[in-house]
Amino acid sequence: MRKFIYIIWIFSVLTGCAKIHEIQFQAYAVGIGIDYQNDEYQVVLQFLDFSNVAKTEQGKSDQPSPVWLGEGRGKTVEDAIIKIYHGIQIPVNYDQLSVFIFGKSVLENRLSKTVEALDTNFNIRLTGWVYGTEEPVEKIFTTKVPFNYAYTNARIVQPQYMQQQDSSIPALSLQGLVYQLHEKSKTILVPSISTEDAIMKMDQDKLPVTVFNGAYLMKGAKLKGHLTEKDLEGFIRVNNKSVRSPVIVRGGKEEIVQVELLNPKVKRMVNKDQNGMQIGLDIKISAIVRESSKEILSSTIKRKLKEQIRKEVYDAYLKSQKVGGDIYQFEDYMYRFMHDDWKSLQTSGKFPTLNKKDIHVEIAPLKSINRINAGVDTLLNNGK
Numbered sequence: 001m002r003k004f005i006y007i008i009w010i011f012s013v014l015t016g017c018a019k020i021h022e023i024q025f026q027a028y029a030v031g032i033g034i035d036y037q038n039d040e041y042q043v044v045l046q047f048l049d050f051s052n053v054a055k056t057e058q059g060k061s062d063q064p065s066p067v068w069l070g071e072g073r074g075k076t077v078e079d080a081i082i083k084i085y086h087g088i089q090i091p092v093n094y095d096q097l098s099v100f101i102f103g104k105s106v107l108e109n110r111l112s113k114t115v116e117a118l119d120t121n122f123n124i125r126l127t128g129w130v131y132g133t134e135e136p137v138e139k140i141f142t143t144k145v146p147f148n149y150a151y152t153n154a155r156i157v158q159p160q161y162m163q164q165q166d167s168s169i170p171a172l173s174l175q176g177l178v179y180q181l182h183e184k185s186k187t188i189l190v191p192s193i194s195t196e197d198a199i200m201k202m203d204q205d206k207l208p209v210t211v212f213n214g215a216y217l218m219k220g221a222k223l224k225g226h227l228t229e230k231d232l233e234g235f236i237r238v239n240n241k242s243v244r245s246p247v248i249v250r251g252g253k254e255e256i257v258q259v260e261l262l263n264p265k266v267k268r269m270v271n272k273d274q275n276g277m278q279i280g281l282d283i284k285i286s287a288i289v290r291e292s293s294k295e296i297l298s299s300t301i302k303r304k305l306k307e308q309i310r311k312e313v314y315d316a317y318l319k320s321q322k323v324g325g326d327i328y329q330f331e332d333y334m335y336r337f338m339h340d341d342w343k344s345l346q347t348s349g350k351f352p353t354l355n356k357k358d359i360h361v362e363i364a365p366l367k368s369i370n371r372i373n374a375g376v377d378t379l380l381n382n383g384k
Contacts, residue, residue, distance in 0.1 A: 033137030225323030
């Protein structure tokens with residue numbers, strides 16, 4: 001009798017999986033875009049198309065897959081999302097959510113409230129990547145991935161993967177934004193994106209793709225301004241999350257050398273003496289010569305490369321200061337490790353400024369794909 005009751009109990013436990021829903025009967029959101037227009041939130045959800053993902057696992061799809069978007073408007077973020085629920089027909093699942101796009105109006109006036117709304121929504125995980133844009137969110141979400149790959153293969157979904165080929169603004173997760181948003185000494189760089197149709201073509205047809213075009217600088221939850229990738233070139237080359245950064249070094253009119261900068265390490269230097277506070281940067285970086293228009297001594301390349309890196313790093317600092325940002329985080333360093341000095345500087349409003357001469361660049365022994373291009377043979381022959 002006991003055995004019979006035990007078997008009945010086991011069967012009753014096993015029936016607990018009867019309410020599980022098949023994955024194809026859920027709408028998987030992979031991206032969410034939020035803007036604020038006409039005193040209300042506009043929320044756009046981008047959904048995963050399983051038919052394309054299945055084909056991607058086998059290589060790629062033969063045909064471009066349609067993009068499914070849900071759009072809702074409301075006085076709050078949750079109210080706008082609920083409007084999407086009214087028309088989606090099947091339950092929305094947020095387990096694959098990997099991209100958060102904020103319109104410029106949200107960054108200017110509503111970022112703190114918007115982030116709080118997402119943080120308190122227990123359905124949404126905070127591990128996705130954050131971007132800002134001035135373009136309509138629908139336009140961003142309907143760009144294409146070449147070769148008919150699914151949107152989950154796009155660069156904005158996997159930003160760290162593409163850093164291996166050409167580093168850009170360091171990726172920022174929503175979790176990282178939540179942690180830093182209200183730290184008044186921290187300057188946050190939110191990568192900005194736009195669309196471009198002049199790079200890729202399918203046959204002769206232009207293919208709109210998403211590209212990085214700079215960063216929005218936030219401090220104390222306030223938007224300070226926007227800087228382009230060109231403005232931030234020096235920062236991109238030397239920040240600790242950079243992996244590979246191609247750079248052209250010019251000697252004379254006909255001297256052009258293509259160099260690859262790899263795995264930089266930058267360290268802030270903050271010193272205090274009787275003359276006050278001084279700040280500086282100590283940069284160590286590896287470099288490989290990829291190509292050159294003529295034979296140039298490696299010592300000449302290294303000297304010119306150091307000068308160019310120092311100039312670009314300093315220019316990026318000045319441009320960030322002009323909009324009220326601090327991309328190398330000197331203030332945050334003082335706030336954490338020299339707090340009393342930081343408080344006194346806050347009172348006086350006279351924070352130290354970076355001088356170009358205090359940017360020290362050290363390049364590891366210069367390597368070359370083609371030894372002759374780097375002039376290494378000449379150096380060896382001269383016994384140097």
